[in-house]
Amino acid sequence: MLKTKIxxxxxxxxxxxxxxxxxxxxxxxxxxxxxxPNYVSPELLHAIRDWVEGPQIVGEFGAQDAAYIHExxxxxxxxxxxxxxxxxxEKLKMLNDLTVIREIVIDPNEATDLPATLDSLSxxxxxxxxxxxxxxxxxxxxxxxxxxFNLNILKSLCEKxxxxxxxxxxENEVNELxxxxxxxxLNVFGGDEEKVGFKSYDEMDELFEAIES
Numbered sequence: 001m002l003k004t005k006i007x008x009x010x011x012x013x014x015x016x017x018x019x020x021x022x023x024x025x026x027x028x029x030x031x032x033x034x035x036x037p038n039y040v041s042p043e044l045l046h047a048i049r050d051w052v053e054g055p056q057i058v059g060e061f062g063a064q065d066a067a068y069i070h071e072x073x074x075x076x077x078x079x080x081x082x083x084x085x086x087x088x089x090e091k092l093k094m095l096n097d098l099t100v101i102r103e104i105v106i107d108p109n110e111a112t113d114l115p116a117t118l119d120s121l122s123x124x125x126x127x128x129x130x131x132x133x134x135x136x137x138x139x140x141x142x143x144x145x146x147x148x149f150n151l152n153i154l155k156s157l158c159e160k161x162x163x164x165x166x167x168x169x170x171e172n173e174v175n176e177l178x179x180x181x182x183x184x185x186l187n188v189f190g191g192d193e194e195k196v197g198f199k200s201y202d203e204m205d206e207l208f209e210a211i212e213s
Contacts (some may be wrong), residue, residue: 001212002211003178006023006187010060011040012044017049028049030059033060042076057079059082063084063086066094069098080101081098081099083100087102087103092121099127104118104128104130105131111149114153114157115153115157118157127161127162139167154181164187165181174186186211188204
């Protein structure tokens with residue numbers, strides 16, 4: 001078992017799906033945004049999910065409207081949906097019958113706005129995914145740049161909301177993050193196979209082994 005929940009994002013092949021399922025990941029995320037280069041067809045999603053058991057299936061959407069997402073939930077038998085940082089609030093309100101993961105892209109220059117942002121969105125989101133990668137923010141940046149980030153504030157937000165961290169972190173840092181901030185879980189990414197049915201997971205193995213309880 002793992003010390004925290006894992007969401008594996010952008011799954012596009014059976015090799016990744018089996019790997020993350022074997023590590024008891026809580027969620028497998030599939031890109032359902034037809035405008036994204038990471039888009040996974042319904043046929044491929046169904047084919048992959050038929051081969052794995054355990055994780056919940058998350059549809060990762062872009063700016064699609066609520067009606068489209070509801071239809072996708074039914075046709076793809078999704079357990080949850082993820083919507084992006086710029087997803088319209090009025091459309092978000094129309095998803096209140098679903099389990100929604102709301103992405104928040106962290107901007108160092110706007111980090112002080114984070115508590116208010118989460119508070120305003122919390123009635124319409126089951127989880128928040130704090131995305132640090134898109135602005136190349138590392139765990140050391142969070143610890144050492146108190147002008148932008150306050151560990152106590154981040155910890156209080158993790159106590160108040162169910163938060164997933166999407167951050168590029170090494171195996172020797174991950175337990176410190178989990179101990180200090182105590183988030184709901186971590187978001188990690190799948191990727192292309194090196195060849196069909198084969199992929200190296202050396203770095204990912206080290207991360208999972210570090211958080212194995």
